[in-house]
Amino acid sequence: MNVLVVGKGGREHTLAWALRQSALVKDLYAAPGNPGIAALGKCVDIAPEDAPGIAGFARENGIDLVVVGPDGALEAGVVDAVESLGIRAFGPTRAAAEIEWSKVFSKQMMQEEGIPTAAFAVFSDVDAARAYVIEQGVPIVIKADGLAAGKGALVCRTAEEAMKALDVVMTDRMFGDAGRNVVVEAFMEGEEASVFALTDGERVLPLVPSQDHKPIHDGDSGPNTGGMGAYAPAPVIDEGAMRDILERIIEPAVRGMKTRGRPFRGVLYCGIMMTDQGPMVVEFNSRFGDPETQVILPLLEDDFAELAVGISEGRMPDRPLTWKRKAATCVVVASGGYPGEYEKGMEICGLERLDAMDDVFAFHADTARRDGKLVTNGGRIVGVTALADDLASSIDRAYEAVDRVRFENRYFRRDIGQKGLRRMA
Ligand code: GLY
DSSP: OOEEEEEOSHHHHHHHHHHHTOTTOOSEEEEEOOHHHHTTSEEOOOOTTOHHHHHHHHHHTTOSEEEEOOHHHHHTTHHHHHHTTTOEEESOOTTTTHHHHOHHHHHHHHHHHTOOBOOEEEESSHHHHHHHHHHHOSSEEEEESSOOTTOOEEEESSHHHHHHHHIIIIISOTTGGGGSSEEEEEOOOSEEEEEEEEESSSOEEEOOOBEEOOEEEGGGEEEEOSOSEEEESOTTSOHHHHHHHIIIIIHHHHHHHHHTTOOOOEEEEEEEEEETTEEEEEEEESSOOTTTHHHHGGGBOSOHHHHHHHHHTTOOOSSOOOBOSOEEEEEEEEETTTTSOOOOOOBOBOGGGGTTSTTEEEEESSEEEETTEEEEOSSEEEEEEEEESSHHHHHHHHHHHHTTOBOTTEEOOSOTTHHHHHHHO
């Protein structure tokens, strides 16, 4: 097969890496890709949201399968455009991806299907939203309805913060039209984890549970980022919790999407809060997580290309997935200053020193090639993943590898995976 990966981050580098492991894959392309992906295939300069451009490229270059990474590409209808030409795509249609790009649709679907999630109300009028916040009290969560680069959910601990959040989202339109409607929902207390399931629209295959680290600083302090690291398996989701999540969350969601005439094919991302009342949904996303993918796919024994084709054709294998009996940790090395202001163009050294380390991977997130040199090109630069026999060893090994990656003003969290270790202890 010739395969095209859509996207340019660490998640897409990991997808490209997983596809490259498959004997089924001949030529690999990425739109637009990054320098890490360029070592595995050919990068073409097409934006992930350019649905006609991607479909046209796929047709002209004999692509057999398009694997879509980012939410923006799904919302832009890349899968619809590709499938309309009779080409297979891994990922949901725009209508099915609404489970991520409209928080209102998603919460209403959960309510109608009896899927456990926080109590909520929807507002298009800022005064009505303010009155509801005052009536409910704090802490409270305010979510912009549409995609907001992962920044559209604001946890407000004081009434002032909540009023400011409503102003910023609904009046100032910080996230554009995503702020036309907001979901105001009860704050959930607990530990968060990411549970993914592959689905062909009917059957469901859960992936190994993982945990992201969203805040910039150790101890989960500071502003949220795209994710500063991840590990898997996450012990907070034990076998019983996983069964519960499958039966009460994932299967009803997949059925619910089908009965709404929007069968969901691809990977369903369930942001789960483990509360005193059991697992509850924080949000559904319609894609792989970043950086969770960087720890999940390296643990997968199965052929990802074979799974992706099966899912795109609505015939996912009817057997559990097989996993390496290992743990994986990914530490994201970022530009100092991220998620605020940071400089770009710093030369990155030492990535080649990771090649000599078994079961260690450097997944490029935001790198660029300038005058033959590899340089930083954004906030999150590279995700360093290490596999080992247990979580503690994979953490040690990931940090040993991170130590070899150098660029000016680099920043990384030093406590990735510690929550998992504490839980196991
Ligand atoms: N890990 C967070 C995200 O992918 O949205």
